[in-house]
Amino acid sequence: MKGLVVFSLLILASSLASASDPSPLQDFCVALNDTNHAVFVNGKLCKDPKLATANDFFFSGLDKAGNTSNAVGSGVTPVNVAQIPGLNTLGISLVRIDYAPYGQNPPHTHPRATEILVVAQGTLYVGFVTSNPDNKLFTKILKTGDVFVFPVGLIHFQFNVGKTNALAFAGLSSQNPGVITIANAVFGSNPPIYPDVLSKAFKLDKKVVEFLQTQF
Secondary structure (H helix, E strand, O other), rough: HHHHHHHHHHHHHHHOOOOOOOOOOOOOOOOEOOOOOOOOOOOEEEEEEHHHHHHHHHOOOOOOOOOOOOOOOEEEEEEEOOOOOOOOOOOOOEEEEEEOOOOOEEEEEEOOEEEEEEEEOOOOOEEOOOOOOOOOEEEEOOOOEEEEEEEEOOOEEEEEOOOOOOOEEEOOOOOOOOOOOHHHHHOOOOOOOOOHHHHHHHOOOOHHHHHHHHOO
């Protein structure tokens, strides 16, 4: 198991060597929230390189399972610039995804990143949908050791089709890939989208739309 995870992370790192974020103009730019003694480059303010430490490039805890006791039955543990300040401007990040039996990472999109996912445990049904007008669905059943790519910006998902827990790791080609979960964005926006708009868009009765809006 440990060997598989290490091998998977090496694959993710090498596959994302050419990242989508702007290239840095210096060795590194450790993210800094404090504006004192900082320089804005791209992404976040930069700590003075002379003040950087090893901890700016370190994260601990990816060995711990995420909480799957929720409505969708999955837990995502991100490792991006918010967790590792040293990722700022480097164009890469990582997530751990835990799935309860029949849990899912529901349809969503990353506006700034391509994702490459490797299954470390279990069996997942995964897929993505191309843009209009084709809206073609590409799907695959993945088992332990299998890898799948979700192109940048396209709606995609993972679903645990097994009766046991599943685990996956994914690399993303951005320090801050962003995530838009489709159902949450459409039915859970703040303030709510006018129900008549969604009723016509989804060909649903207005009362159904109003009910769905109460669920998010």
